[in-house]
Amino acid sequence: MLAAERQRQILEKVRRHGTVRTTDLAKGFSVTEETIRRDLDLLGRRGHLRRTHGGAMNATAPLGELSQQEREERQLDEKQAIAREAVRLLLPGETVLLDASTTALEFASNLPEGLPLRVVTYSLAVVERLATRDEDIELVQLGGMYEQRGRRFSGIITENSLRSLRIDRFIFSGGGLHPTLGVSEPNPEQARLKRMMLEHCTWRCALLDHTKFGVKTDYFFAAPNELEVIVTDRESRAYAKSHLKEQPYDLRFAR
Known part of the structure; x- marks a missing residue:
């Protein structure tokens, strides 16, 4: 799978579930955790998600408190x-x-x-x-x-x-x-x-x-x-x- 397609699917998971874990993504895409971290870092720099310890969260969610x-x-x-x-x-x-x-x-x-x-x-x-x-x-x-x-x-x-x-x-x-x-x-x-x-x-x-x-x-x-x-x-x-x-x-x- 091309990196761009993997990153697109990562974003879909983030927007669907709110948060994702690096370990879960690595297993799901059959790649190393370091590869996923690079993907998340790139998507974070572009403003598509927010990096958290061990994964990422939806950048489109409000910064305020959830219900x-x-x-x-x-x-x-x-x-x-x-x-x-x-x-x-x-x-x-x-x-x-x-x-x-x-x-x-x-x-x-x-x-x-x-x-x-x-x-x-x-x-x-x-x-x-x-x-x-x-x-x-x-x-x-x-x-x-x-x-x-x-x-x-x-x-x-x-x-x-x-x-x-x-x-x-x-x-x-x-x-x-x-x-x-x-x-x-x-x-x-x-x-x-x-x-x-x-x-x-x-x-x-x-x-x-x-x-x-x-x-x-x-x-x-x-x-x-x-x-x-x-x-x-x-x-x-x-x-x-x-x-x-x-x-x-x-x-x-x-x-």
């Missing part, structure tokens, strides 16, 4: 693996705050039966996911102004409700992870809210799949030295080995 439904469809396998690893960190009787990320939604789905917890969230999706659980989970919904696109609440009512609660662990995600600047969000209101939540809790854990590593979005809310743990998938190992040496947090890889 809840759009986010749920991306990297689902990785999010589920990350969630299964992260729930191992919990202890009985804790109060756990979940953000409105789709990775936190998978975390909620993987909470083990019989582990008594109080789960606090401002995500309607998380509330719906946990609403049928038995008495082992005490579910607390933070109210506020409802945002339909993100299926979540925010604003002064949300913040005041949070201040009245003790939070043991804050489980959250973000739009990107920079080695020195930390975790960021494309949405300024979400970044401000998560910053407040970060300061209110005693233990913080970021759930980030490999597509977030090395990515900078506009609003940073969590510095590296403010995190206790980052849980990620195995695809992040190469980036972590090169860029995340001697970090102050514990880096855990999903099994």
Whole structure:
């Protein structure tokens, strides 16, 4: 296959799926990963896609935040693996705050039966996911102004409700992870809210799949030295080995 035809097909995959992985493309086209990296670099320089660690994303997608439904469809396998690893960190009787990320939604789905917890969230999706659980989970919904696109609440009512609660662990995600600047969000209101939540809790854990590593979005809310743990998938190992040496947090890889 000519390089131009391969690159055309790569662009079709990016536009259809939103993101692609270098390893998957190399297997699909029966070429080396280095060949695919050259293709992606060329397409990135021409503005047809945006390069990410381990692959690329659609350049025609808005730089702003995706809707809840759009986010749920991306990297689902990785999010589920990350969630299964992260729930191992919990202890009985804790109060756990979940953000409105789709990775936190998978975390909620993987909470083990019989582990008594109080789960606090401002995500309607998380509330719906946990609403049928038995008495082992005490579910607390933070109210506020409802945002339909993100299926979540925010604003002064949300913040005041949070201040009245003790939070043991804050489980959250973000739009990107920079080695020195930390975790960021494309949405300024979400970044401000998560910053407040970060300061209110005693233990913080970021759930980030490999597509977030090395990515900078506009609003940073969590510095590296403010995190206790980052849980990620195995695809992040190469980036972590090169860029995340001697970090102050514990880096855990999903099994």
